[in-house]
Amino acid sequence: xxxxxxxxxxxxxxxxxxxxxxxxxxxxxxxxxxxxxxxxxxxxxxxxxxxxxxxxxxxxxxxxxxxxxxxxxxxxxxxxxxxxxxxxxxxxxxxxxxxxxxxxxxxxxxxxxxxxxxxxxxxxxxxxxxxxxxxxxxxxxxxxxxxxxxxxxxxxxxxxxxxxxxxxxxxxxxxxxxxxxxxxxxxxxxxxxxxxxxxxxxxxxxxxxxxxxxxxxxxxxxxxxxxxxxxxxxxxxxxxxxxxxxxxxxxxxxxxxxxxxxxxxxxxxxxxxxxxxxxxxxxxxxxxxxxxxxxxxxxxxxxxxxxxxxxxxxxxxxxxxxxxxxxxxxxxxxxxxxxxxxxxxxxxxxxxxxxxxxxxxxxxxxxxxxxxxxxxxxxxxxxxxxxxxxxxxxxxxxxxxxxxxxxxxxxxxxxxxxxxxxxxxxxxxxxxxxxxxxxxxxxxxxxxxxxxxxxxxxxxxxxxxxxxxxxxxxxxxxxxxxxxxxxxxxxxxxxxxxxxxxxxxxxxxxxxxxxxxxxxxxxxxxxxxxxxxxxxxxxxxxxxxxxxxxxxxxxxxxxxxxxxxxxxxxxxxx
Amino acid sequence: xxxxxxxxxxxxxxxxxxxxxxxxxxxxxxxxxxxxxxxxxxxxxxxxxxxxxxxxxxxxxxxxxxxxxxxxxxxxxxxxxxxxxxxxxxxxxxxxxxxxxxxxxxxxxxxxxxxxxxxxxxxxxxxxxxxxxxxxxxxxxxxxxxxxxxxxxxxxxxxxxxxxxxxxxxxxxxxxxxxxxxxxxxxxxxxxxxxxxxxxxxxxxxxxxxxxxxxxxxxxxxxxxxxxxxxxxxxxxxxxxxxxxxxxxxxxxxxxxxxxxxxxxxxxxxxxxxxxxxxxxxxxxxxxxxxxxxxxxxxxxxxxxxxxxxxxxxxxxxxxxxxxxxxxxxxxxxxxxxxxxxxxxxxxxxxxxxxxxxxxxxxxxxxxxxxxxxxxxxxxxxxxxxxxxxxx
Numbered sequence: 001x002x003x004x005x006x007x008x009x010x011x012x013x014x015x016x017x018x019x020x021x022x023x024x025x026x027x028x029x030x031x032x033x034x035x036x037x038x039x040x041x042x043x044x045x046x047x048x049x050x051x052x053x054x055x056x057x058x059x060x061x062x063x064x065x066x067x068x069x070x071x072x073x074x075x076x077x078x079x080x081x082x083x084x085x086x087x088x089x090x091x092x093x094x095x096x097x098x099x100x101x102x103x104x105x106x107x108x109x110x111x112x113x114x115x116x117x118x119x120x121x122x123x124x125x126x127x128x129x130x131x132x133x134x135x136x137x138x139x140x141x142x143x144x145x146x147x148x149x150x151x152x153x154x155x156x157x158x159x160x161x162x163x164x165x166x167x168x169x170x171x172x173x174x175x176x177x178x179x180x181x182x183x184x185x186x187x188x189x190x191x192x193x194x195x196x197x198x199x200x201x202x203x204x205x206x207x208x209x210x211x212x213x214x215x216x217x218x219x220x221x222x223x224x225x226x227x228x229x230x231x232x233x234x235x236x237x238x239x240x241x242x243x244x245x246x247x248x249x250x251x252x253x254x255x256x257x258x259x260x261x262x263x264x265x266x267x268x269x270x271x272x273x274x275x276x277x278x279x280x281x282x283x284x285x286x287x288x289x290x291x292x293x294x295x296x297x298x299x300x301x302x303x304x305x306x307x308x309x310x311x312x313x314x315x316x317x318x319x320x321x322x323x324x325x326x327x328x329x330x331x332x333x334x335x336x337x338x339x340x341x342x343x344x345x346x347x348x349x350x351x352x353x354x355x356x357x358x359x360x361x362x363x364x365x366x367x368x369x370x371x372x373x374x375x376x377x378x379x380x381x382x383x384x385x386x387x388x389x390x391x392x393x394x395x396x397x398x399x400x401x402x403x404x405x406x407x408x409x410x411x412x413x414x415x416x417x418x419x420x421x422x423x424x425x426x427x428x429x430x431x432x433x434x435x436x437x438x439x440x441x442x443x444x445x446x447x448x449x450x451x452x453x454x455x456x457x458x459x460x461x462x463x464x465x466x467x468x469x470x471x472x473x474x475x476x477x478x479x480x481x482x483x484x485x486x487x488x489x490x491x492x493x494x495x496x497x498x499x500x501x502x503x504x505x506x507x508x509x510x511x512x513x514x515x516x517x518x519x520x521x522x523x524x525x526x527x528x529x530x531x532x533x534x535x536x537x538x539x540x541x542x543x544x545x546x547x548x549x550x551x552x553x554x555x556x557x558x559x560x561x562x563x564x565x566x567x568x569x570x571x572x573x574x
Numbered sequence: 575x576x577x578x579x580x581x582x583x584x585x586x587x588x589x590x591x592x593x594x595x596x597x598x599x600x601x602x603x604x605x606x607x608x609x610x611x612x613x614x615x616x617x618x619x620x621x622x623x624x625x626x627x628x629x630x631x632x633x634x635x636x637x638x639x640x641x642x643x644x645x646x647x648x649x650x651x652x653x654x655x656x657x658x659x660x661x662x663x664x665x666x667x668x669x670x671x672x673x674x675x676x677x678x679x680x681x682x683x684x685x686x687x688x689x690x691x692x693x694x695x696x697x698x699x700x701x702x703x704x705x706x707x708x709x710x711x712x713x714x715x716x717x718x719x720x721x722x723x724x725x726x727x728x729x730x731x732x733x734x735x736x737x738x739x740x741x742x743x744x745x746x747x748x749x750x751x752x753x754x755x756x757x758x759x760x761x762x763x764x765x766x767x768x769x770x771x772x773x774x775x776x777x778x779x780x781x782x783x784x785x786x787x788x789x790x791x792x793x794x795x796x797x798x799x800x801x802x803x804x805x806x807x808x809x810x811x812x813x814x815x816x817x818x819x820x821x822x823x824x825x826x827x828x829x830x831x832x833x834x835x836x837x838x839x840x841x842x843x844x845x846x847x848x849x850x851x852x853x854x855x856x857x858x859x860x861x862x863x864x865x866x867x868x869x870x871x872x873x874x875x876x877x878x879x880x881x882x883x884x885x886x887x888x889x890x891x892x893x894x895x896x897x898x899x900x901x902x903x904x905x906x907x908x909x910x911x912x913x914x915x916x917x918x919x920x921x922x923x924x925x926x927x928x929x930x931x932x933x934x935x936x937x938x939x940x941x942x943x944x945x946x947x948x949x950x951x952x953x954x955x956x957x958x959x960x961x962x963x964x965x966x
Contacts (some may be wrong), residue, residue, distance in 0.1 A: 007735060008896045011911075012889065018919055019885045023878060025926045029836040030874040037836025041870075044833065045849045207853040 046216055047112060047206045050179065053197025054145035056227035058159060058187060060236040061265070061463075065150065067159050067188070072146035072279070073121050075129065076114035076179075079105045081138030090139055093128050094118045096281075107167055107178045112206060114140055116179045119164075120280040146279050147181065147188075151236055153272035154243045157300040158234055158399070158461060160186025161275035163282075184278075185300070187461060189400050191230055200224035231463045233263035241560055242268050245553045251541035253301035253440045255459075256557055259448040259526055259535040261467040262457030264397070265561070266536075267441070269301040303402045306437035307539060310510030310546065311365045311494075312524050313386075313432025315482050316446065318358055320385035321377045322478035329358045329481050333372035340368045347371055347427055350511075362485040363493035365509065367431050374430025375423060382430060383409040388472045389446040390456055391438055396468075397459045406437040433513050440522075444537035447524045449474065450483045450506065451532040487529050494547040495523060498555035503562050504529040507554065509546035518542035523550035527558045534561040580894065580960040586887035587938060587953055593868065593880055594939035594946075600846050601867050602860040606941060613943035617950035624954025629903050629962055632955065633685045640682035640705075643675045647712040659716045670944035672721040675709040677948045680728060680909035687736040688902035696784055698738060699746045702729055720920075720932040727916040728909050735895065735908035745773070745781045749792035756793040757800075766793065827863070828927045830855045835869030835877070835926060842873030860941045862933050865925045880939070881922070888915050894960055903959040910952045 029037065058067035075094060077087075091098045094117070101117045108115045121129075129141060147162045149155065162181040170176060183192040200223050203216035238256065246252045249270065256266035273290055282290070290298055299305070321327050336353035339346055353366040361369035374382060386392070392407025408429065413421045416435070428434030438446075441459060448457045453476060458468035486506035489495045494509040507525025514520055521543040526535035536557045538550040591614060599607045650659050650671060661668040683705050690698070706725040714722035733743055748769060755762040769789055773782045800808065834850035843849065848870035850856050856863050856870075869877045888911060895907040914937045921936040923929035935945045 003737070004896055008892060010740075011731075011892055015885060015888050015892070015915070018915075019881060021928075022881050022919075022922055022926070025928060026835070026869070026874055026877045026881070029832060029926060030839055030869065030877070033836050034839040037833050038839065040833045041837035041850050041855075044830075044855050045853050205853070207855075213853065 043110075044112075045205050045207075046219070047204050047212075049202040049204050050177070051200035051202065051224055052144050052179075053199050053224045054226055055147060055162070055181075055183075055197065056195040056229040058195075058230045058232060060232055060234045061263070062235065062237075064236050066155055066232070066234065066236050068148050068150070069145045070148040071143050072119060073126050074116050074142055074144050075118045075121055076116045076140045076142065077101065077105075078112060078114050078138040078140070079108065080111040083137065086136050086138060089132070090117070090129070090136060093125055093132075094121060095125075103167075104178060107170065114179075116144075118280070119144070120146055147275075148279075149275045151240065152274050152276060154239050154268070155234065155236065156186075156272040156275045157269045157302065158186055158232075158239075158267050159275060160184055160188035160399070161273075161278040162188055163278040181279075185298070185401065186399050187230060187232070190398055191462070195227045195230060197227035198222075198225035232461050233258075233265065233463055234267070234461060235265040238557070238560055238564075239266045239268055242266050242557060243270070245556050246270055246538075246540070249540050249543055249549075251295055251301065252543075253305060253539040254537065254553075254557070255302050255441050255444040256534065256536045256561070257444060257448075257457075257459055259451035259457060259532050262445075262448075262459045262469075263463070263467075264459050264461050265534070266557070267300075267302050267399075267461065269299070269305075271295045271297040273297045300399075300401070301539065301541075302440045303397060303399065304439065305539075306403055306405050306439055307520055307522070308434070308512040308514075309391075309432035309436055309438045309443060310512035310520070310522060311367075311432060312443060312447075312508045312510035312522055312546075313436065313438075314362060314365065314370050314430075315450070315486060315508055316386055316389060316391075317370055317374055317377075317382055317430050318362055318485070319449075319474060319478055319482050320382045321358070321373055322481055323385060323474050324377060324381050326377050326381070327358065327373070329485075332357050333369055333376070336366050336368040338368075340371055342371075342423060342427065345424055347424075359481075359485045359488065362482070362508070363488045365489075365494050370430045371427045374426055379410055379413070379426050379429065383407065385474065386436075388474065389449045390442060390470065391436070391446060395441055395445045395459050397441060398461055402441070403439055405439050405442050406435060408435040432510065440537050440539045443522075443524055444535055447508075447526060447535055447537070450479060450486060451526040451535055454479055483529070486525075490525065490551075495525065495551045497547060498523060498525050498551040498558065500527060500555055500559040500562055503527045503558070505555070505558055506532070507551070509551055511544070511546045514542065519544060521546045521549035523547075523554040525551075525554050525558060527562060534558060580890065580957055582886065582890040583894075583953060583956060583960070586883050586890065587950075589883045590880070590887070590938035593876075593883070594864075596845070597864050597868050597871075597939060598860050598941050600848070600871060601851055601864060602941060606860060609943070610941055610946070613946050616943075617947045620947060621950040621954030621957070624951055625957035625961070627958055629900070629906075629955065629959045632681050632906070633688070633902055636678070636681040636685040639678040643671060643678040644708055644712065646671045647675060647709060651712060651715055660718055667943070670942070672709075672713045672716070672718060673942075673944040673948040675713065676721075676724060676728070676913050677951055679706055679709050679725060680732070680906060680913065680952075683729070683732055684902050684905040684909055687732060687905050690736075691901075693733070693736055693738040694742075696742055696746050696781065699733060699743070702733060718933075720934040723932070724913060724917055724920075724934065728912045731912035732905055732909045736901075736905050741776060742781070745776075745785050748785055749788040752789035752793040753796040756796045762793050766790070827857045827931055828924075830857065831863050831866040831925045832927045834863075834866040838870040838873040838876070840874045842869070842871045842876055845871055847871060858933075861935055862921065862931075862940065863925055864940050865922055865936055868939075869925070884918050891956060894956060898959055900959075907956055907959065910956060914949060914952070 054069040057065050060066050087098060091101060096118055104115050104117060149159060160183055162183050165176050165180045165182045169182060176182065183189045183195060202221040203219040205213045205216050207213050242254050252270045254266055254268040257264045332355055335355035336349050338349050338352035349367040353364055356366055356369055386407055392405055394402045394404045413425055425434060429436055445456060445459055449472060454472050454474050456470040456472060483506055486508055487504055490498050490505040490507045495507045498505055498507050505525055505527040506529050507523055510522040512520040512522060521540045522538060523546050524537045526532040536554045538554045540549050543549040595611065598610045661670050683702055686705060706729045710722045710725040730743055734740055755765045766789060769785060773785045830850060834856050848867055850870050851859050851867045856866055859867050868880060891907055891911040895904050895911065898904040898907060917934050917937055920929060920932055920934050924931050935942050937949045
């Protein structure tokens with residue numbers, strides 16, 4: 001029986017080892033990691049129920065809501081409950097991409113958390129879902145505040161839009177969850193933290209199927225904090241009118257602001273998009289269309305498009321010349337015969353202007369005068385004034401993705417062209433062509449130097465108590481002289497179509513040469529000449545001469561503003 | 575040594591049954607609790623009757639029971655019914671023949687082994703292997719992998735207890751290890767070298783030849799068979815043998831079970847107050863995962879007490895097996911020990927995340943009439959052996 005005793009011992013030891021393993025594992029789970037598992041069990045049963053806060057309202061300068069909130073129905077799904085059939089059925093009812101829903105599920109780690117799969121569903125779909133609620137396991141319907149843009153396309157580039165947060169935005173961002181909206185582009189992006197409220201949180205007990213079993217009393221709910229409102233300087237009625245004025249052109253941009261303080265009335269870019277579309281989530285095809293349209297509707301031409309300044313640059317060349325005291329307003333150069341020979345190259349003017357002084361050259365926009373003037377005063381003098389008025393750098397407007405344009409200086413030319421850098425480049429530069437690139441907003445701000453007697457305003461869309469300026473050291477006389485000439489441009493020169501009855505309008509036309517097609521037409525103007533209170537910059541792509549296309553539109557805008565303010569002031573007096 | 579009844583056995587199964595009833599009361603609705611109570615009454619009565627029957631009678635009955643149950647398994651498999659084909663249904667009562675098959679197979683195998691005094695050769699394993707493989711295969715086809723696999727630890731322990739040296743058993747089953755190791759060429763080569771060295775020092779020519787040839791062939795054939803399968807077939811096999819890999823890619827059940835046990839802490843959340851259980855985060859809470867609920871509601875105290883009760887039961891069975899002089903009775907007890915012991919380890923290990931999910935009930939505690947009844951039958955037999963004249 002020795003044999004039996006030996007086997008007995010072996011089996012007994014095996015039992016002992018198993019016993020020790022079980023007890024040790026119990027101790028590990030229940031004592032060493034007990035707290036962790038307790039937390040996990042609490043996390044299992046307690047769901048934070050988010051009550052989304054409405055975003056702040058955006059007002060225009062007259063107190064009209066240009067972005068507000070409306071209620072909308074959403075559909076959410078709980079991963080742990082929903083099955084394949086339900087998923088198929090709900091995506092069919094809602095007409096959404098099943099893959100997109102799966103992608104959202106992947107982003108939510110907690111399988112009991114409802115994931116919103118469709119926003120702003122129409123009543124028809126809602127009633128179908130309500131009808132089938134018993135069959136659709138794991139589907140919930142609720143009401144949430146949705147962003148609404150009453151002016152649609154007109155203000156899309158100012159406001160931007162809100163869209164569902166993406167995977168990439170969510171990475172490492174603890175402030176947001178998968179069901180959140182986030183502001184993109186425009187004010188929605190730059191004032192995201194201001195506009196966005198704080199979601200209220202309720203704690204509810206749920207079972208393994210994600211169903212609410214009851215309220216949790218040991219944790220206090222937090223209430224919703226609404227997003228803060230924003231008061232802007234935008235004039236939505238004028239913006240709408242601008243959209244009408246530019247109606248027949250495909251691609252255009254317009255900036256209209258108060259030169260005294262930089263308040264922007266209109267920031268318009270065409271074509272636009274309907275920001276309301278993003279609220280219910282864009283389909284792949286819709287995105288495709290928005291992103292592949294050659295006109296690039298998502299692109300804000302007023303702040304992001306870099307164009308040659310064309311003849312609108314000439315006033316700054318004149319300013320540089322006068323400020324440096326190298327010439328006077330009476331200085332003449334060789335008369336304009338329509339052509340100018342520089343070495344082997346022929347530079348043309350758009351018309352034979354004859355002999356003109358500085359004023360006449362600005363008024364009639366004589367290229368040949370400015371070629372010679374530019375050569376006379378030199379690239380450095382021109383660049384230093386251009387830099388002072390803000391070319392080549394961002395205006396610091398309070399919406400994102402602004403471009404700074406390009407102001408080529410001596411160093412830039414040397415780097416770019418090396419030995420091939422010739423006077424020809426200086427010639428082109430002095431009439432605003434060639435390498436110089438500006439955005440419409442930059443150009444508008446640069447012109448405030450004339451309207452404001454040397455101060456350049458920093459443009460802004462949100463109302464401010466204190467306005468920022470860049471002060472310049474340019475001589476007041478030089479500014480006054482050029483301003484005078486700008487007045488004559490509209491009264492008797494190239495910009496006569498921008499005239500407004502009863503007011504003296506100053507302005508400058510421009511035709512930006514476009515190697516890819518028809519020239520761009522532009523006009524920058526402000527009024528009235530004494531104490532100007534409105535400045536407008538109109539840019540119409542591929543439309544031809546500045547004097548014939550952009551100037552009349554600018555005239556209408558100026559007229560609108562001047563007359564409106566006149567009647568307003570008049571009404572106040574009575 | 576002259577006690578008439580084995581109080582240790584009775585005490586441990588009483589504790590386990592009470593824990594079982596409490597946990598079923600906590601985890602399931604009243605009708606299930608009532609059913610289980612009814613089953614317990616029946617099981618205790620049957621155990622009482624069994625304890626009064628002379629163990630000798632089972633030697634005679636064993637072949638009939640064994641072939642009878644195989645016939646039942648066949649009928650179950652080849653009659654139309656719901657899938658999986660695990661139960662005979664009588665109204666609201668389900669009978670699971672696989673549970674009874676374990677008991678019958680132990681009896682039949684014990685009577686077979688008892689008749690052979692000298693078990694020394696590898697070939698002695700052959701017939702016992704067939705005896706257990708037939709019911710195991712039929713149960714596997716139901717399909718119920720969890721129940722089918724239990725037959726093999728039973729076979730191994732009974733062979734060992736009947737006198738076959740452990741080395742022989744190892745050599746006999748080593749080709750299975752070879753097949754498992756063949757999925758990595760390095761592991762397999764290391765294993766094969768170690769085995770060869772071992773067999774060389776073992777100094778038994780027949781074992782050596784069998785071991786080398788068997789391991790080499792199984793290591794060679796397994797990858798060939800595997801590679802000849804289509805990808806989806808491989809997938810099916812993988813998912814069949816690893817049910818813990820669920821489609822969402824996370825072992826949801828194991829995680830929830832560990833959360834339940836761990837969140838119980840030392841003293842537990844209190845009877846009837848387990849949130850994991852109550853809110854249905856725990857799957858199969860009154861059957862396979864009842865131990866997790868126990869851990870959640872009674873904490874470390876509950877799990878330790880239950881484990882001690884089980885271990886004490888196994889120890890009593892082991893002592894009984896050692897002290898029983900009658901060869902048939904002793905081997906029988908070793909089989910019962912292997913069965914209940916292995917099933918307990920498998921279940922508790924699964925709930926703690928130590929072992930894969932196999933879906934075997936926890937003896938005496940999980941809900942299930944057939945399981946409870948057969949466990950009590952086995953205990954009845956042990957009590958009979960304990961008090962009969964087989965014991966000197």
